Each structure stands twice: as C-alpha cells, then as structure tokens.
Amino acid sequence: MTPEAAIAALEAQENPQKAAEMAAYHKIPRRYLGLSTPQIDALTKEWRAAVDLPTRLALADGLWQSDIYEARVAAAKLLIQARIRPEDTAAWELICSWVPDFDSWAIADHASMAGQRRLLADPTRIATLRDWTTSDHLWTRRAVLVMTLPWTKMPHPKPADLAIREVVLSWAASYVPDRRWFIQKAIGWWLRDLSPRDPDRVRAFLTEHGDAMKPFARKEAARLLPA
Numbered sequence: 540m541t542p543e544a545a546i547a548a549l550e551a552q553e554n555p556q557k558a559a560e561m562a563a564y565h566k567i568p569r570r571y572l573g574l575s576t577p578q579i580d581a582l583t584k585e586w587r588a589a590v591d592l593p594t595r596l597a598l599a600d601g602l603w604q605s606d607i608y609e610a611r612v613a614a615a616k617l618l619i620q621a622r623i624r625p626e627d628t629a630a631w632e633l634i635c636s637w638v639p640d641f642d643s644w645a646i647a648d649h650a651s652m653a654g655q656r657r658l659l660a661d662p663t664r665i666a667t668l669r670d671w672t673t674s675d676h677l678w679t680r681r682a683v684l685v686m687t688l689p690w691t692k693m694p695h696p697k698p699a700d701l702a703i704r705e706v707v708l709s710w711a712a713s714y715v716p717d718r719r720w721f722i723q724k725a726i727g728w729w730l731r732d733l734s735p736r737d738p739d740r741v742r743a744f745l746t747e748h749g750d751a752m753k754p755f756a757r758k759e760a761a762r763l764l765p766a
Contacts, residue, residue: 542601545586612646
C-alpha cells in the first residue's frame with residue numbers, strides 16, 4: 540500500500556456535495572473529498588492489517604503530506620492504536636513532526652488523539668510538551684491540553700499520574716492570559732473533564748484563576764461540578 544494508492548481509495552468514495560459543505564464549514568483552504576468518519580475508519584482498519592509498521596509509518600506521513608482533509612484524518616487514525624508493536628518511538632516522533640502543520644481544530648484533534656495513545660504508552664514523553672506551551676503557534680499550544688486529556692479521566696490515578704495532572708494544570712494556568720478562543724476553550728475542556736473525578740482541584744483552580752478566564756471558558760469548566 541502506497542500513499543498514492545491510499546489516496547486513490549479515498550477519492551473513489553468522493554462526495555462532491557458533502558465536500559463543498561465541509562469546505563464551507565472548516566473554512567481552511569485545502570482539498571476535501573466529503574467522506575464520512577466511518578468510511579475513513581473502514582479504510583484505515585484495512586490498511587493497518589495489510590502492512591508492517593515501517594510501511595504504515597510511511598503511508599501515514601505520505602497521507603499527511605498530501606494536505607487532503609480526509610488523508611490527514613486517515614494518517615492520524617493509522618497511529619491511534621493503544622499499542623504499536625514492536626516499538627512506537629517512530630510513531631510518536633512522526634506525530635510530533637505534524638504538530639506545526641495543525642491549522643484547524645478537526646485535524647488537530649484527530650492527530651492529538653493519536654498523540655494521547657503514545658503519551659499513555661510512555662508518559663515520560665510529557666516532557667516534550669513543555670516546549671510546546673511557549674510556542675507562538677495557537678494549535679501547538681492547544682495540543683498540549685488535548686493530548687493530555689486522558690489524565691483528566693483516570694478513576695484511580697497513581698502518584699505519577701497525579702503529578703502529571705499538576706504539571707498540566709500549571710500549564711493551563713499559564714495559558715489563562717491567552718485570550719484566544721481555542722485556548723480558552725481548551726482550558727475549560729480540560730477542567731470540565733477533570734471535575735467529576737477531582738472537583739476540589741477544579742474549584743481551587745477556578746478560585747485562583749477563574750476571574751481571569753473568559754466567561755464562557757469558566758462556565759464550561761464548572762459545568763459538571765457537583766452541586
């Protein structure tokens with residue numbers, strides 16, 4: 540399976556009407572084919588089963604470099620498994636190489652979900668994200684919070700996981716002065732997902748930083764807090 544063959548398989552299911560709707564919705568100038576998520580899922584499942592890991596990595600990067608919307612989504616989905624054997628360092632490095640290309644929430648979120656799996660596989664990689672927190676690139680900064688979302692949802696976190704939570708919360712606090720909508724939304728999202736499992740910590744964050752957050756982000760952060 541080559542990137543060219545994979546793109547041809549995506550193109551074979553092109554829906555011009557849906558593609559036009561997607562282009563209007565996402566507002567980012569690139570090619571859209573109009574495929575649904577289940578269609579992309581079916582293809583990537585087939586491709587993963589058919590190739591070895593080096594071929595899959597080359598396929599993922601070739602799809603990403605095409606800059607076709609569905610191809611970039613497919614690239615991320617090729618790397619979203621919880622376990623990539625025999626070793627996933629090259630997959631993590633490939634995902635990191637894509638981060639400067641992020642230019643929309645949808646593509647960034649798909650790639651960040653692949654990043655989540657690689658961080659869970661090796662939490663020491665969290666250290667890589669520290670430099671991202673000071674980037675001038677909106678989507679790089681936002682990816683820090685999206686990729687670390689699994690640490691908000693752990694029902695029984697170990698001490699090391701609690702330490703990671705605190706590191707990410709310190710980064711979220713450093714983001715509060717950034718008034719850009721997607722950054723504020725990501726802060727609210729991280730806190731909202733944490734609130735059912737650690738409401739006291741979310742309340743403490745909001746007590747310290749809530750007044751400086753945009754009202755919609757503060758409201759989102761508190762939405763699931765127990766009464």
